[in-house]
Amino acid sequence: MLRISRCIGLTEDFTPGGGWVLSELPFILCPMPIRILCLGDIVGRPGRKVVEQKLKALVRDLKVDLVIANAENIAAGSGITANLFHKVRSYGVDVVTLGDHAFRKADIVPTLQTSERIVRPANLAQQAAGRTHTVITSDAGVQVGVFCMLGRIFMNNLPSDDPFATADKVLRQMPPSVKVIVCDMHAEASSEKVAMGHWLDGRCSMVFGTHTHIPTADAKILAGGTAFISDLGMCGPYDSVLGRRKDKVLRFMTTSMPTQF
Numbered sequence: 001m002l003r004i005s006r007c008i009g010l011t012e013d014f015t016p017g018g019g020w021v022l023s024e025l026p027f028i029l030c031p032m033p034i035r036i037l038c039l040g041d042i043v044g045r046p047g048r049k050v051v052e053q054k055l056k057a058l059v060r061d062l063k064v065d066l067v068i069a070n071a072e073n074i075a076a077g078s079g080i081t082a083n084l085f086h087k088v089r090s091y092g093v094d095v096v097t098l099g100d101h102a103f104r105k106a107d108i109v110p111t112l113q114t115s116e117r118i119v120r121p122a123n124l125a126q127q128a129a130g131r132t133h134t135v136i137t138s139d140a141g142v143q144v145g146v147f148c149m150l151g152r153i154f155m156n157n158l159p160s161d162d163p164f165a166t167a168d169k170v171l172r173q174m175p176p177s178v179k180v181i182v183c184d185m186h187a188e189a190s191s192e193k194v195a196m197g198h199w200l201d202g203r204c205s206m207v208f209g210t211h212t213h214i215p216t217a218d219a220k221i222l223a224g225g226t227a228f229i230s231d232l233g234m235c236g237p238y239d240s241v242l243g244r245r246k247d248k249v250l251r252f253m254t255t256s257m258p259t260q261f
């Protein structure tokens with residue numbers, strides 16, 4: 001578990017191998033305290049199971065106002081279906097973000113078009129299915145804007161536009177009444193995620209990284225007041241390679257032969 005405290009601006013309660021971050025957002029960006037729990041990539045059935053089993057108690061015990069989860073790998077490790085979207089919502093996830101596997105299951109497309117509880121990466125083609133950002137209201141009545149973007153460095157699955165310019169565009173489109181904005185920067189390179197944190201410092205309440213499935217130990221409050229971590233890690237099996245079966249990944253890496261993970 002990793003908690004970012006607004007009071008002292010330091011990280012505390014750090015246990016390696018997290019997969020999620022709880023942020024009590026800086027007062028300067030939010031006129032009333034709000035606690036947002038963010039979950040890194042939920043991977044396959046093990047990821048779904050742990051969220052199903054643990055999330056409700058976490059929300060209750062930590063007095064969480066809102067849960068944001070990246071679920072790009074929730075369907076057998078790649079993509080998301082409408083059924084799984086509704087399932088993860090029923091577990092207590094308020095908003096789903098996605099990544100380079102967003103469209104792996106075409107089944108999700110109608111949901112992307114209709115639900116305000118799921119966003120696709122904002123820096124895709126303009127005609128791509130789904131919304132670039134969403135604004136929802138927490139139980140306590142706080143409006144929260146959420147968007148996600150893809151990095152461009154070492155990311156080959158889905159071509160994407162400049163995430164820095166896209167972030168500016170998304171922020172311009174957010175209604176002025178929205179004071180709490182959370183960005184999921186779905187990217188491979190730490191440098192790109194750290195740079196995005198600084199780019200959005202003071203303009204977003206929180207910028208968290210996803211995609212690598214490995215948590216980083218750099219949670220902090222940036223100079224402008226934005227909560228930041230390079231990567232949350234995943235909700236998935238530890239005894240694996242990034243949530244995939246270790247024997248199959250090893251077979252692929254040692255033989256170069258196509259293998260289903």
Ligand SMILES: [Fe+2]
Nearest residue numbers: 041072073211
């Ligand atoms: Fe992922």
Ligand SMILES: [Fe+2]
Nearest residue numbers: 099100101211
């Ligand atoms: Fe990804």
